[in-house]
Amino acid sequence: MRILVCIKQILAPELVELSGRHEIKAGDEDPCPLTMTPPDDDCYRLNPSDEYAVEEALRIREAVTDVTVDALSLGPKRCRQVLLRALEMGANNATLLHLDRPAPLTPFETASILASYLRDKDYDLILTGVMAEDGMNGQTGQLVAELLAIPCATAVISERLLSPQGPIYVEREEDGGERTAYEIYLPAVLTIQSGINRPRYPALSHVLRARKQEIATLDAASLLPAPRERIAGVSRTESSATCTFIVGTPIEKAGQFLDFCRQKGFLGP
Amino acid sequence: MKSGIVVIAEISADGLTPSCRDVIYFAGRLAESASEDMLVLVPGHFPDTNQLPCRGADATKHEDHPFSKGGLGKFSYKDAEEIASAANCDVAVLVGDHLSAYSAEAWIAALSPVCRETNPRFICIPHTSRGWDYGPGLAVRLGASLIGAVEGFRLHAGNFFFKRSFLKGQWQMEVLPEMWPVVMTILPEAKGKEGAASLGATRSAGKKDRPPRVSFLSIPTKDLRTKPLGRLPAPETAYDFSEAEVIVAAGKGIGSAENIDLIKRLAGVFPKSAVGCSRAVCDLGWMEHRRQIGMTGRTVAPPLYIACGISGAMPHLAGMRNSRCIIAVNRDKNAAIFQVAHLGIVDDLLTFIPAVLEQPGKKKQESSNG
Secondary structure (H helix, E strand, C coil): CEEEEECCEEECHHHHHHCCCCCEECCCCCCCCCEECCCCHHHEEECHHHHHHHHHHHHHHHHCCCCEEEEEEEECHHHHHHHHHHHHHCCCEEEEEECCCCCCCCHHHHHHHHHHHHCCCCCCEEEEECCCCCCCCCCHHHHHHHHCCCCEEEEEEEEEECCCCCCEEEEEECHHHCEEEEEECCCEEEEECCCCCCCCCCCHHHHHHHHHCCEEEEECHHHCCCCCEEEEEEEECCCCCCCEEECCCHHHHHHHHHHHHHHCCCCCC | CCCCEEEECCEECCEECHHHHHHHHHHHHHHHHHCCCEEEEEEECCHHHHHCCCCCCCCCCCCCCCCECCCCCCCCHHHHHHHHHHHCCEEEEEECHHHCCCCHHHHHHHHHHHHHHHCCCEEEEECCCCHHHHHHHHHHHHCCEEEEEECEEEEECCEEEEEEEECCCCEEEEEEECCCCEEEEECHHHHCCCCCCCCCCCCCCCCCCCCCCEEEEECCCCCCCEEEEEEECCCCCCCCCCCCCEEEEECHHHCCHHHHHHHHHHHCCCCCEEEEECHHHHHCCCCCHHHEECCCCECCCCCEEEEECCCCCHHHHCCCCCCCEEEEEECCCCCHHHHCCCEEEECCHHHHHHHHHCCCCCHHHHHHHC
8 A cells, every 4th residue: 555645844833923034025016925035944844734644654554564655745945854854754755846936836736736746646545734834724635635536534633444455434523623434435635633643753763764765856847737816915914903912021911910800800809 | 596606504403503604694795795696505414305395305314323423403494494584595405315424525526516507706615624624625626716714805906805814823815816716715703793693684785586595406326435424522521611710721832741830820810710722732742632722622702711822823713712801921922812812911921920920919819729
C-alpha cells in the first residue's frame, strides 16, 4: 500500500503577529495584492495539522506490512525544509513540486497542481492536514479528492485499515465534538484533525539519514490552472470599537481588572 | 426551477440548525443586493415523506446498527413550509434513502445535478464541519469558484466582494469570484450583529407573482464508496461549564503545561468558576479534551469569560462569543480575541495573573475554591 502525505510550509502566524518583520502589501494594480515578504527561512515551518498527518501515515505503516509513505509539498525551494522534516520523521521519499510565485496560491490552484501530478501515481491513501494555519481555508484535501474523483473525509480524528487494501474505518469530528463514523473504499483522501496523535520527535539517526536522502524536484509552473477566484484586497482586521483596554503597570491593570469584576458581582458577596 | 441564490440547508434532530437560519438570513440579504430569487435545498431522508407527492421516496425503516441513528430527525413538510413562508422563497426537499445519514460523497452526488439545473449565481452553505466537508467538492463538480468562511459581502461597481479572515483572524481579505456559480461557506455570524433575526427579516424583495412553493425531489441511489456507520457521542463535557458564572480559558499563549496551574488559580479567585481551554491547548496535551471550548468542543455562554493567551481564531470564537462579558488577556494587542472582548489587557500572562493573585483581598476566595 502506498500512502502520500501532502504538507505545506507556512509562515508562522505568531511571527507575523509578534516580530513585525513581515509585510503584507496591498495594492490595486497588482493582479494579486497579497504578498508575504519573505524574511528569513527560520520564520517558516511545517503546518501543524500536516505534521499530525505525517505522523498518522507513519503509524499506519507501523501497523500494517508493506506500506510506503511519501511526502509531497508545493512551493519555492525553501519548502525543502518541511520535506526534510517529513524524511527525518520517517517518510520513505519526498518530492517538491517547485513553483516560485510571491503571491499565495488559492486552494483550487494548489489542489489542481497536486491533482495533475497525482493523476497517474496510484496512491491508495492521501493524507493532509485539516487546515493550513496561514490561509485558514481547509479546502485543499477535499478539492484534490474531487479532482481525482475519489472520496474524502475531513477532520479525521481516528482511522484504521479494515484490511490491508481497504476499506478504511474513519471517524470524523463534527461540531460540538460529536463524531461520525464511516467505512471508505480506497483510494481516498483524509484530512487529519490536529490532536489525533503526538507527532514524534525525529531521532538523531533519522535526522542524519534524512540529510543523505534526495528530495526529487519537479517544475510545477506548467500545471498552474486558470484562477477561479482572486484576492482583491487585504487589510488588518479593524480594531474593535467595543473593547476597552486597561493601561498601566501590571499591578494597576490587576487592580482595575478586579475592580471591574467586583462591580459586576463576579467576586461574590 | 431556476433561482439566482441557492441555500443548502443543514438540519439536525431539532430541525433547521441555528447556523443554517443565519445563512438563510445572509443569503436573503445577498438575494436583495443581487435582485435574485432564493431557493432553499434540504437534503435528507424524511420518514413522513411517503405521504407526500414525491415519486420513488422510500420510507422503509433504517436497519439497526451499533451507533445511534444518524437520521435527520423531525424535519417535516411543515418545517419546509415554515421556511418557505418565513423566508419568502421556494424550498426543495431532496429525498433519498441514502441521504439518511450525512456523507460528503452522497451530498455532492445529490446536490450537483439539482444545482446545475437551478443554475444559480451563488450557492450558500453553512460553514460547519459538514458544510466545509462537502462544499469544496461540490464547487469542483460544478466548475464553480469557491470561497470559504465568508463573513460578509460588499457590492461595488456591479462586483460582489466577499470578506474572510486569515492568519488567526488578524487579517482580512476580500475575494472576487471569477467563475460562476460561486460556492460559499458562510460563517454563522455573517448575519451581522442584529441578533437572531427571523428568517424573513430582509426579504421585502422576493417572488411577488406567486406564493413560495415547497417541492420534493426524489434522488436516485448511487453506488457510493463512503458508507456512513452512524454517530458517536462527544466526549463528556466538563461538568462545571453550565454551572459556572465565570469561565477562565487558557490558550497556547500560556506557554507550557506547568503554567496551567496559574489559570486554575485565577479561576479560584471567582466563587463559581470553571477552567476551559482552546483546541491548541488540548492538542498539546496540557488540558483534557472535555475542557475544550470552540467549534469542535463545547459552546459556552457564561456571564463572564476570561480568555488568557487565546488568539481568537474563528473556531474558538464560535464557542464563546455569546458570553455576556468577555475579558481578554493577550501579549499581542492585535490578537483577534480583542474583536469580541469588552475589556482588554495587553500583557504577559505570567506577569498579569501573579499580579492579580497578589492583590489584597483576593486570598479568601482563592483558598476556599482554588
